[in-house]
Amino acid sequence: MPASTMSDPAAVRHSPLAELLWPRREDRSFRALRGAILMALGTALLTLSAKVNLPLPYVPMTLQTLVVLMIGAAYGWRLGSATVIAYLAEGAIGLPVFAGPVGGLAPLVGPTAGYLYGFVLAAFATGWLSQRGWDRSVLWLFVAMGIGHVLILGTGFAWLAFGMKLGADKAWLVGIVPFIAASLVKNALGATLVPALRRLFAPRA
Numbered sequence: 001m002p003a004s005t006m007s008d009p010a011a012v013r014h015s016p017l018a019e020l021l022w023p024r025r026e027d028r029s030f031r032a033l034r035g036a037i038l039m040a041l042g043t044a045l046l047t048l049s050a051k052v053n054l055p056l057p058y059v060p061m062t063l064q065t066l067v068v069l070m071i072g073a074a075y076g077w078r079l080g081s082a083t084v085i086a087y088l089a090e091g092a093i094g095l096p097v098f099a100g101p102v103g104g105l106a107p108l109v110g111p112t113a114g115y116l117y118g119f120v121l122a123a124f125a126t127g128w129l130s131q132r133g134w135d136r137s138v139l140w141l142f143v144a145m146g147i148g149h150v151l152i153l154g155t156g157f158a159w160l161a162f163g164m165k166l167g168a169d170k171a172w173l174v175g176i177v178p179f180i181a182a183s184l185v186k187n188a189l190g191a192t193l194v195p196a197l198r199r200l201f202a203p204r205a
């Protein structure tokens with residue numbers, strides 16, 4: 001377990017990647033502008049990742065989980081989860097940001113709604129663990145992102161099984177099984193990229 005998680009009081013000051021690349025300042029208007037720009041960048045990347053998809057019955061294969069988990073790790077829990085909430089809000093007001101062709105409220109109550117809400121939990125959890133030093137190591141970030149993936153797939157499964165009334169067996173078949181292998185690959189990619197970028201841009205942080 002990263003030492004900072006256990007006892008080091010500096011853990012709470014561990015900076016996520018985005019802060020290393022673009023440090024925060026005390027100035028309130030700068031902080032607001034910085035937050036808005038990072039959120040806009042994050043929601044744009046999420047939209048792009050939704051559009052790279054492979055249609056499957058009920059739930060498409062997309063790159064969204066990779067981007068959600070990288071946003072959590074790179075932005076930290078607060079800005080990371082705020083970015084995902086902003087993404088859902090963009091969809092709710094009708095922008096076509098999700099995997100399907102339309103935005104609006106339908107996707108937020110449709111078959112993939114559970115995954116979409118799970119994105120918020122995953123960005124929060126991955127960001128929280130990253131800010132405790134788990135983003136320094138490929139192995140620990142793999143675990144943190146794995147927890148994120150379990151939250152996304154778990155909420156997606158629960159919604160399909162009970163919200164959409166598919167039942168647990170069918171929800172498992174259409175909502176989990178097709179995504180296990182790709183989730184492991186995305187997890188490994190995200191967990192490799194973030195520490196590598198940290199080392200590249202801030203070798204001593």
Ligand SMILES: O=C(O)CCCC[C@@H]1SC[C@@H]2NC(=O)N[C@@H]21
Nearest residue numbers: 050060061062098099112115179
């Ligand atoms: O409608 C959307 O935009 C959400 C699509 C959710 C797809 C889920 S996320 C977890 C799992 N992994 C994938 O590649 N697809 C599903």
